[in-house]
Amino acid sequence: MDAHVITLDDVALDKMVNWWKYAYTWNREPVGFKVENASTNPAVKRIDRDGVEVTLSADFFWNHELYFTPKVLLSPSGVPTYGSDRIGTGLDFTGASGDAMVWRNNAQYKYIYESDSDTQFFWYAPYDSNYRGFEYHPHCFAGGGIKHDHYYLGAYEAHGYLDPNDSKYKLGSATGKQPITGGVSYPDCPNSGRFTIDDALTFAANKGAGWTITDIYALGLEQGLFYTQYGTRDSQTAVGKGVVDLASGTGFAGLLTGANNIDENVNAFGTGIGDGTPGTTPVSWSNLQNFTGGNVYEFVAGVNVYKDNGAGYVAGEYRLTKPDGTGTIAGTLPTESYVTGVGTVPLTNGYISTVQRDKLGAITFMPATAGDTASGSDKGYCDYAYVPGYNPSILFSGGTWGSGLGAGVGYRYSYYAPSRSDRYVSARLKYIIQS
Numbered sequence: 001m002d003a004h005v006i007t008l009d010d011v012a013l014d015k016m017v018n019w020w021k022y023a024y025t026w027n028r029e030p031v032g033f034k035v036e037n038a039s040t041n042p043a044v045k046r047i048d049r050d051g052v053e054v055t056l057s058a059d060f061f062w063n064h065e066l067y068f069t070p071k072v073l074l075s076p077s078g079v080p081t082y083g084s085d086r087i088g089t090g091l092d093f094t095g096a097s098g099d100a101m102v103w104r105n106n107a108q109y110k111y112i113y114e115s116d117s118d119t120q121f122f123w124y125a126p127y128d129s130n131y132r133g134f135e136y137h138p139h140c141f142a143g144g145g146i147k148h149d150h151y152y153l154g155a156y157e158a159h160g161y162l163d164p165n166d167s168k169y170k171l172g173s174a175t176g177k178q179p180i181t182g183g184v185s186y187p188d189c190p191n192s193g194r195f196t197i198d199d200a201l202t203f204a205a206n207k208g209a210g211w212t213i214t215d216i217y218a219l220g221l222e223q224g225l226f227y228t229q230y231g232t233r234d235s236q237t238a239v240g241k242g243v244v245d246l247a248s249g250t251g252f253a254g255l256l257t258g259a260n261n262i263d264e265n266v267n268a269f270g271t272g273i274g275d276g277t278p279g280t281t282p283v284s285w286s287n288l289q290n291f292t293g294g295n296v297y298e299f300v301a302g303v304n305v306y307k308d309n310g311a312g313y314v315a316g317e318y319r320l321t322k323p324d325g326t327g328t329i330a331g332t333l334p335t336e337s338y339v340t341g342v343g344t345v346p347l348t349n350g351y352i353s354t355v356q357r358d359k360l361g362a363i364t365f366m367p368a369t370a371g372d373t374a375s376g377s378d379k380g381y382c383d384y385a386y387v388p389g390y391n392p393s394i395l396f397s398g399g400t401w402g403s404g405l406g407a408g409v410g411y412r413y414s415y416y417a418p419s420r421s422d423r424y425v426s427a428r429l430k431y432i433i434q435s
Contacts, residue, residue, distance in 0.1 A: 027064040030110070030131055031056070032123035033228050037354050040379040042234040044227050049131060051112075051121060061229050062269070065126045066105050071155050071270060071287040073098035076208050078431055080152075087270045087287060093155070093263070095174030101152035101431060102270075102287040107221060108134040113357045120355075120362055122224050137363070139217035141325030143210065143432035153214065153222075154429035156257035156289050157296055160195075160203060162188035168206040171213075173429045175258030179296045182421030184251045197299045197331040197394050197418055200427040210434045213427045215302040215329060216320055219397055220364035226285065226292070226409050234382040235285075235292040235409040239271060242294025245279030246401040252423060254295045254401040255282060262289060279404075290398065293383070293407035296426040297396035301329045303364075304338070304392035305345055305414040313391065316344030318366055331418025332392055343368060345388070345414065351375035352385050352410060367412055383408035390417035400424040 033044040048054045061067045071088035072080040083091040093100040110123040127149040140147045154173035160180035182195035204211045230238040260274030262282040270287030285292045302321035306313045319338040321327040327337030342358035350371020370385040384406030393414045399407025
């Protein structure tokens with residue numbers, strides 16, 4: 001008699017590997033917010049698909065597909081290993097078994113600007129929901145123009161290491177590491193303390209196909225989802241100040257990744273604050289440590305900003321990598337790889353009061369006005385913007401260990417040239433799905 005052979009069909013196997021798909025009843029409704037620019041109140045009004053103001057509970061976001069963001073271990077080829085819950089319980093995030101990454105969902109979006117009332121409306125919906133008037137967010141096309149429904153961001157600021165298997169220097173994401181920056185002697189770094197945005201892109205790409213660093217469209221998508229979830233643009237009040245009140249010091253003067261028990265201090269969403277005094281301890285939002293500000297600046301790829309008038313550009317001009325994903329991303333965006341913003345960024349340092357009104361400028365939250373009497377750490381977008389100082393300048397996000405109340409999820413530091421290497425500046429890994 002033949003032995004009985006047990007087989008698993010595709011659905012059963014998928015349930016075993018991707019338990020999360022079947023553990024929740026997903027809310028797939030569009031969700032968003034509106035900003036009335038006449039008001040300096042940092043609160044935003046959350047809206048339903050029709051633009052009607054709504055009150056949303058924590059359960060709404062727990063069960064919403066866009067806010068499912070588990071912390072995983074990711075192999076060099078992009079294969080995830082899941083823990084027993086959304087914060088990755090049971091996994092080793094020290095770097096010994098893979099990179100600590102966070103699943104992030106791409107989205108469809110809709111944006112409307114009402115000029116009569118100077119009001120901006122932002123909506124987000126799951127990737128393949130196809131609600132009327134929605135289109136795929138530009139980040140869906142990142143990495144070559146082929147749509148992908150999710151991607152991964154580093155759970156921590158990047159560290160650097162020499163891979164003994166191929167002798168290439170690479171970026172990693174793990175707890176207990178010193179973030180890689182310029183201006184300091186970093187172990188095995190081939191550039192004697194140099195770490196520019198192009199170095200960051202190279203070291204990420206050394207890991208293999210799909211690996212890069214955070215770009216302007218990923219930052220903009222996450223920023224919009226943050227404002228929607230918390231109903232405010234004041235990220236330091238919503239989740240915590242971050243590491244922003246330390247002395248300047250010398251060399252690297254921030255904290256290691258995972259410091260002050262932040263990995264253990266998060267709730268089921270992956271949000272929390274480390275032990276110690278606010279301003280001197282890490283924060284985590286949705287499993288992303290210090291993404292909402294503090295500890296080290298992070299390079300933002302895919303954007304250039306200009307200081308003054310010159311050959312082919314004007315003061316305050318900003319360029320974004322092509323939204324169809326086909327442009328080449330580098331410290332200086334090559335010709336044919338970018339689109340030029342409709343407006344210009346402020347040429348005065350200050351707290352951001354409004355962002356651009358055109359579609360691409362709005363969904364990337366490029367500053368439109370800053371430093372005026374309506375701006376401050378408790379008004380408008382609450383976070384600081386620095387003017388471009390070079391032609392072109394690049395962008396840093398988040399803030400650093402001495403940024404104080406200027407730091408936050410909307411922070412924009414665009415002063416330095418692509419050649420800048422600085423002890424305050426690191427990067428965050430990103431992996432783009434390859435199929």
